[in-house]
Amino acid sequence: MRTYACVCGNTLFFDNSLCQTCGREVGWCQNCETISAQEPQGGTDWVCMTCNTTNHKCENYADWAVCNRMVPAFEDESLCDACRFNDTVPDMSVPGNQEKWARLEAAKRRLFYALDRLGLPYGARDDGIDPPLSFAFMGDPVDQGPWRRMDDAEHVYTGHANGLITINIKEADDAAREAARVDMNEAHRTLIGHFRHEVGHYYWDLLVKNDPVKSAAFNDTFGDPENPDYATALDRHYQEGPPEDWRETHISAYATMHPWEDWAESFSFYLDMRAVLDTAEQLGLLAPRADAEQENVDLMLARYAQLGLILNELNREMGLLDFMPQVITPPVADKLKAVHAALWDARRGAMAA
Ligand SMILES: [Zn+2]
Ligand SMILES: [Zn+2]
Ligand SMILES: [Zn+2]
Ligand SMILES: [Zn+2]
Numbered sequence: 001m002r003t004y005a006c007v008c009g010n011t012l013f014f015d016n017s018l019c020q021t022c023g024r025e026v027g028w029c030q031n032c033e034t035i036s037a038q039e040p041q042g043g044t045d046w047v048c049m050t051c052n053t054t055n056h057k058c059e060n061y062a063d064w065a066v067c068n069r070m071v072p073a074f075e076d077e078s079l080c081d082a083c084r085f086n087d088t089v090p091d092m093s094v095p096g097n098q099e100k101w102a103r104l105e106a107a108k109r110r111l112f113y114a115l116d117r118l119g120l121p122y123g124a125r126d127d128g129i130d131p132p133l134s135f136a137f138m139g140d141p142v143d144q145g146p147w148r149r150m151d152d153a154e155h156v157y158t159g160h161a162n163g164l165i166t167i168n169i170k171e172a173d174d175a176a177r178e179a180a181r182v183d184m185n186e187a188h189r190t191l192i193g194h195f196r197h198e199v200g201h202y203y204w205d206l207l208v209k210n211d212p213v214k215s216a217a218f219n220d221t222f223g224d225p226e227n228p229d230y231a232t233a234l235d236r237h238y239q240e241g242p243p244e245d246w247r248e249t250h251i252s253a254y255a256t257m258h259p260w261e262d263w264a265e266s267f268s269f270y271l272d273m274r275a276v277l278d279t280a281e282q283l284g285l286l287a288p289r290a291d292a293e294q295e296n297v298d299l300m301l302a303r304y305a306q307l308g309l310i311l312n313e314l315n316r317e318m319g320l321l322d323f324m325p326q327v328i329t330p331p332v333a334d335k336l337k338a339v340h341a342a343l344w345d346a347r348r349g350a351m352a353a
Pocket of ligand 4: 197198201260261264
């Protein structure tokens, strides 16, 4: 991620919708791919002050303030290139849901930014990519009071199925999410982390599942997903917990549950690493990579570990959780290389198409 500049000279950030210095409204312009000041033209028209494109505000920006993207007027679309992937959005009549939805959209925009930087394919229903990608942001239908145990049918599970990523909007409640993190003994639990994990399942479906060569390579590295099957593995994980020595072979305790979760956890870490390295380079904290280093996972890992050491110490100074709690053993590095290889192939495919 990089920073952007307002016409007044102030620095703008990816999540901004207002310049704090000059008071101009700002938004992501799809044409120049920057956060730019937008000049009102009367009615619903705005002009991007960077590239002069006439834009409209995304409907979720104009109506709900959960988005900061503009849509080029000629496109005749009400939703931006991130919001159009929504299948289900939170019930706005429920108090607090606007804030939760805004946090979810901010994390989702960051995910799309990273996927675009990596040149990865994804598509909505009309784009001809199978499975199409979509998102459902849903709350549990019944408020969970202390007197009432909800059965499974009433609970929204965060997960992925056939391209649909469902996120329980409770995850956007900081107190609830931190309680879940402690309860599940996780090093981190974040909204962007949920998106990166679930989109990992999406890419498994898109890139690995129906490709015999990639499936065989997947089984070699992560294990056979049919033996044991997912339901059996899930039961075992929640009854027995992870093996004592999981750190030797897995990126997280949850990754030990099943090969699909191992892939999704490795995928999520890979996106973390790429996003952090990208940001560190864009903001001048790391020198830009030489071409030869560009696609070498060992070198990426070395740079990330070097940065992680410094950021861990900075976080400790501030009493925060470790920035990079993971230890990358050789088996974990092999899994990250497998993720990288699958994405690299997909990227070449997307460029050729
Ligand atoms: Zn400004
Ligand atoms: Zn523009
Ligand atoms: Zn939008
Ligand atoms: Zn998962």
